[in-house]
Amino acid sequence: MPSMKKMVPLFITFISGAMLILALFVPAPPFPGLEEEFSIWFDLIAVFSFLLGGGNLLRVHLKKVARQERDWMFSLVTVLGFMLMLFLGLFKIGANDWSANYLASGTAFKWMYDAVFVPLQATIFSLLAFFVASAAFRAFRAKTREATILLIAAFIILIGRTPIGVMMTSWLPKSLEFFHIPNLSGWILSVPNMAGQRAVMIGIALGIISTSLKMILGIERSWLGGNDK
Amino acid sequence: MSNQTSFWEKISRIDRRWIFLTIAITVSVPMILGVDFAAVPSPMVEDIFHRIEQLPAGSRVLLSYDYGPSTVPENQPMADALAYHLLKRGCKVYMMAVWATGERQATVTMERVVIPSFPKAVYGDDYIDLGYKAGNTGLMNLLFTNFKRMYTTDRTGKDIESFPMMQQIESLRSFNMIFSISSGQPGLKEWVQFVGDRGKIPTSGGVTAVQATELYPYYPRQMFGLMAGLQGAAEFESMVIEKYPEYAPMRTALRKMAPQTVAHIAIIVLVVLGNIAYFTTRKRGK
Amino acid sequence: MTLMDQVALWVGAALTLMIFSFLYRDNPFYKFAEHLFVGVSAAYWMVTGFWSTLIPNGIGKVWPSLIASVNPQAAATEPNYYFIIPIILGLMMLTRLFGGIGWISRWPMALIIGFSAGTNLTRYLQSDFLAQVHATSVPLIVMANGSFMVVDSFSNFVLVFGVIAALIYFFFSIEHKGAIAGISRGGIWILMITFGAAFGYTVMARISLLIGRFEFLKTWFQSIV
Numbered sequence: 001m002p003s004m005k006k007m008v009p010l011f012i013t014f015i016s017g018a019m020l021i022l023a024l025f026v027p028a029p030p031f032p033g034l035e036e037e038f039s040i041w042f043d044l045i046a047v048f049s050f051l052l053g054g055g056n057l058l059r060v061h062l063k064k065v066a067r068q069e070r071d072w073m074f075s076l077v078t079v080l081g082f083m084l085m086l087f088l089g090l091f092k093i094g095a096n097d098w099s100a101n102y103l104a105s106g107t108a109f110k111w112m113y114d115a116v117f118v119p120l121q122a123t124i125f126s127l128l129a130f131f132v133a134s135a136a137f138r139a140f141r142a143k144t145r146e147a148t149i150l151l152i153a154a155f156i157i158l159i160g161r162t163p164i165g166v167m168m169t170s171w172l173p174k175s176l177e178f179f180h181i182p183n184l185s186g187w188i189l190s191v192p193n194m195a196g197q198r199a200v201m202i203g204i205a206l207g208i209i210s211t212s213l214k215m216i217l218g219i220e221r222s223w224l225g226g227n228d229k
Numbered sequence: 230m231s232n233q234t235s236f237w238e239k240i241s242r243i244d245r246r247w248i249f250l251t252i253a254i255t256v257s258v259p260m261i262l263g264v265d266f267a268a269v270p271s272p273m274v275e276d277i278f279h280r281i282e283q284l285p286a287g288s289r290v291l292l293s294y295d296y297g298p299s300t301v302p303e304n305q306p307m308a309d310a311l312a313y314h315l316l317k318r319g320c321k322v323y324m325m326a327v328w329a330t331g332e333r334q335a336t337v338t339m340e341r342v343v344i345p346s347f348p349k350a351v352y353g354d355d356y357i358d359l360g361y362k363a364g365n366t367g368l369m370n371l372l373f374t375n376f377k378r379m380y381t382t383d384r385t386g387k388d389i390e391s392f393p394m395m396q397q398i399e400s401l402r403s404f405n406m407i408f409s410i411s412s413g414q415p416g417l418k419e420w421v422q423f424v425g426d427r428g429k430i431p432t433s434g435g436v437t438a439v440q441a442t443e444l445y446p447y448y449p450r451q452m453f454g455l456m457a458g459l460q461g462a463a464e465f466e467s468m469v470i471e472k473y474p475e476y477a478p479m480r481t482a483l484r485k486m487a488p489q490t491v492a493h494i495a496i497i498v499l500v501v502l503g504n505i506a507y508f509t510t511r512k513r514g515k
Numbered sequence: 516m517t518l519m520d521q522v523a524l525w526v527g528a529a530l531t532l533m534i535f536s537f538l539y540r541d542n543p544f545y546k547f548a549e550h551l552f553v554g555v556s557a558a559y560w561m562v563t564g565f566w567s568t569l570i571p572n573g574i575g576k577v578w579p580s581l582i583a584s585v586n587p588q589a590a591a592t593e594p595n596y597y598f599i600i601p602i603i604l605g606l607m608m609l610t611r612l613f614g615g616i617g618w619i620s621r622w623p624m625a626l627i628i629g630f631s632a633g634t635n636l637t638r639y640l641q642s643d644f645l646a647q648v649h650a651t652s653v654p655l656i657v658m659a660n661g662s663f664m665v666v667d668s669f670s671n672f673v674l675v676f677g678v679i680a681a682l683i684y685f686f687f688s689i690e691h692k693g694a695i696a697g698i699s700r701g702g703i704w705i706l707m708i709t710f711g712a713a714f715g716y717t718v719m720a721r722i723s724l725l726i727g728r729f730e731f732l733k734t735w736f737q738s739i740v
Contacts (some may be wrong), residue, residue, distance in 0.1 A: 195677025
């Protein structure tokens with residue numbers, strides 16, 4: 001069934017992609033309506049990707065537990081945490097009745113979210129503060145002219161975007177107010193930074209436009225996977 | 230000289246855990262001391278404040294919670310202060326989330342700011358919590374043409390048509406202003422691309438500092454203001470407090486600016502020390 | 516504070532400290548907390564997707580009577596069998612979990628890819644390309660009330676030539692020699708300032724998150740003493 005496995009998906013991509021582009025240029029029926037329908041389909045399929053993610057995670061970790069691979073006890077923690085959270089949420093444990101919101105006060109799911117999910121996610125991300133400091137100390141060297149420019153810009157932003165920047169140079173006379181650190185950091189952000197970011201943005205936009213076009217036309221088909229027989 | 234050099238050699242080879250400890254101390258000491266700093270608003274934050282001040286009462290404003298617990302210290306003060314300011318101006322506030330974790334953050338704003346500060350405001354009439362829907366940019370695309378096909382109920386599951394403030398809403402074009410408080414994708418960038426630019430709807434918001442620099446190219450034509458990171462949130466809080474002093478006890482970003490500032494200085498000192506150590510030991514190596 | 520809130524505070528503090536223990540060295544407490552996070556967060560997304568979207572906008576549309584206990588108002592509406600199409604497409608997506616029939620998931624994937632490509636193409640073209648070119652078309656000589664504005668003119672000059680120079684630096688189809696090399700060097704400097712600003716902002720963001728966690732620990736500590 002090579003056509004089912006390859007041609008049909010390429011056809012679906014072409015139709016849906018082309019339809020959305022046409023909807024922009026031809027804002028007349030049936031295109032706007034089709035765009036709305038495709039959006040709904042997209043949103044509902046997106047939910048299944050959450051289910052797919054959960055299923056995949058369970059498969060990987062259960063395999064590790066079954067084979068008693070290295071650190072399998074921790075995989076068991078993942079599986080148990082997953083099952084518990086899923087059970088509490090899907091069955092709305094602690095809610096008055098089925099019509100209550102799954103995150104309503106008093107539900108076990110909300111308690112788990114606040115007591116377990118929130119501190120874990122927040123702390124894992126906050127670890128980066130330590131690593132960014134250590135990396136800055138070890139790797140941030142003014143070895144070349146370019147690196148020095150980068151370093152100076154970073155310092156001005158670090159000082160200028162805090163209250164101390166205001167205090168440091170507030171004594172400057174009006175004629176030199178451009179060099180007042182908050183003004184200088186504001187200028188760096190809204191002029192050279194904006195120029196650099198805009199160039200990057202234009203570059204990325206051109207890349208996305210050409211890749212999207214290649215996908216719609218079926219030239220870029222790596223998403224089908226290696227085994228596309 | 231050799232003593233001095235060996236000192237720098239030691240510095241360059243210092244165990245990274247000492248750096249971790251330095252950061253921990255510089256953040257915790259000012260926090261324990263409870264030092265409070267003021268924040269001078271930047272033009273991008275002033276623009277947001279003034280645009281809200283100019284909104285006629287009854288304007289419909291969408292506030293999208295596009296972040297989760299990981300960036301609450303930066304994003305929550307923005308969302309809270311915006312919700313407060315909008316309700317204070319008599320706007321109708323529609324809270325929603327494109328992020329699954331954003332749903333809970335909207336209820337935090339309700340519990341912390343909306344319910345205690347606006348006891349007379351009526352749910353469903355003055356403000357509403359629509360909750361989260363899946364689909365990312367697909368959701369934005371759909372809401373742009375038809376808002377109620379996805380949002381058939383509010384967060385608590387009540388029929389959307391039962392709320393007076395939803396009667397005037399057909400699509401995202403029905404809103405006078407859109408704010409996204411975001412920490413990644415989809416977030417403010419996508420709101421500008423998929424909604425603001427497309428429907429010429431005034432769009433703005435606040436983002437984490439990591440995201441901030443890449444959004445500058447949209448200002449001021451495509452995005453009328455921006456709160457960038459904790460400093461942006463603190464600046465907006467200070468403007469709100471100046472006009473509405475009763476918001477002062479609810480400020481959270483301003484309270485964090487002292488540890489933030491000291492940590493910035495610590496990092497600059499660390500980079501300078503790292504460079505001195507590098508160049509001193511390299512010279513010796515030659 | 517209720518007893519459950521108190522327990523939540525203690526559990527949260529314990530998990531926070533477990534994650535922080537990684538800063539000393541990798542250890543079983545950290546691994547436990549990390550693995551717990553992976554499981555709990557995957558389930559959170561599943562539950563959220565299920566209750567917020569799949570039930571009201573999918574199942575509830577096709578079989579309203581099935582969700583009568585969840586949403587009595589919706590149960591009174593007429594079934595809309597049309598929604599069975601995206602639900603089937605979604606179910607096809609799940610075939611990825613089963614090796615042999617995994618190729619079936621390519622159909623819904625194709626729709627996702629086509630939709631994303633179609634919308635991205637138009638949105639990036641308008642917002643990140645055309646609008647950016649337009650916004651960079653600014654006067655190099657700025658006059659206000661008949662007088663020449665030095666700072667504004669200089670800023671516009673840096674903006675216009677900064678964008679052009681950085682784009683030339685990215686453009687590898689021409690050899691970077693002579694004047695082109697000079698302009699591209701200017702582009703590198705502009706990009707260095709951009710990266711410096713991004714680094715400064717990144718540090719700022721990470722520190723803010725850490726302050727948040729320390730504030731949480733402070734709250735927990737205050738609840739003890």
